[in-house]
Amino acid sequence: MKNLVLVFLLLITARAVAQTNVYxxxxxxAHNDYQHEPPLLAAYNNKFGSVEADVYLSDDVVFVAHGEGDVANHKTLEDLYIKPLLAYIKSNNGYVYEDTTRSLILMLDVKSEGAATLSKIVDLLSQYPDITQCKSLMILVSGNKPVSSSYVSYPSFIWFDGLLSNRYSKEELTRIAILSDNLREYTTWKGAGDPPAKDWLALQKAVAKGHDLGKKVRFWNTPDNEEGWQKILELGVDYIDTYSIKSLAEYLKKNAPPKISK
Structure with missing residues (x-):
């Protein structure tokens, strides 16, 4: 009986500790943040933890673009994200946000050839030491990445977005900050009602796998509405994808449950 009581108390204590971090x-x-006008501003003003931009290498310039057809817009990574972030960092004495407890991920979803694009991104960022040395800003590479065995060869200011469904070596995992996956690989659920039980179990196992590896977890292609957000939060994921920046910000302020720490 004493052992059962002890186990019960430990579980209660663990639950209380786990729920001290709220969403x-x-x-x-901010999924496809660059499609907002202007980019970055809405997510930044709402203190988002992560913003995503598609990038495409063309004529030795890194453009914010989904493909070659968008390059004609002449929107460069440097102009849309690097220079604005640099201004924020300088105005906040080396931090990306005025609230120094806050951090930001700049996720670069590479759409052109991975190794060549990343090489140019490294060259570009190396011109901005205030960016690369900012401890509250992470540069995270997603999309068309170089082979995972090469991750450790990149500068320490470059991090990678891994796939939950992949297996990585211990060395590769040291350069992976987030493990992500396509929700549609697990379920056809679109956000209304509950996902099928077997799909929910598969999602729970995937999240547990990422957390057991000590990584943050994110899904893309998630329902972008309140009912969908609620279920994604119940899974215990660490980043919630949205295009509806203002709506998600308001939802989180009013309704978000405690985040279960791992």
Whole structure:
């Protein structure tokens, strides 16, 4: 009986500790942020924890673009994200946000050839030491990445977005900050009602796998509405994808449950 009581108390204590971290906009990920006008501003003003931009290498310039057809817009990574972030960092004495407890991920979803594009990104960022040395800003590479065995060869200011469904070596995992996956690989659920039980179990196992590896977890192609957000939060993921920046920010301020720490 004493052992059962002890186990019960330990579980209660663990649950209380786990629920001390609540969901906020620090857990929000602005999917395709560059499609907002102007880019970055809405997510930044709502103190999002992550913003995503598609990038494409053309004529030795890194453009914010989904493909070659968008290059004609002449929107460069440097102009849309690097220079604005640099201004924020300088105005906040070396931090990306005025609130120094807040951090930001700049996720670069590479759409052109991975190794060549990343090489140019490294060259570009190396011109901005205030960016690369900012401890509250992470540069995270997603999309067309170089082979995972090469991750450790890149500068320490470059991090990688891994796939939950992949297996990585211990060395590769040291350069992976987030493990992500396509929700549609697990379920056809679109956000209304509950996902099928077997799909929910598969999702729970995937999240547990990422957390057991000590990594943050994110899904893309998630329902972008309140019912969908609620279920994604119940899974215990660390970043919630959205295109609806203002709506998710308001939802998190009013309704978000405690985040279960791992």
């Amino acid at each position: 906020t906009t620090a857990n929000a990920h």
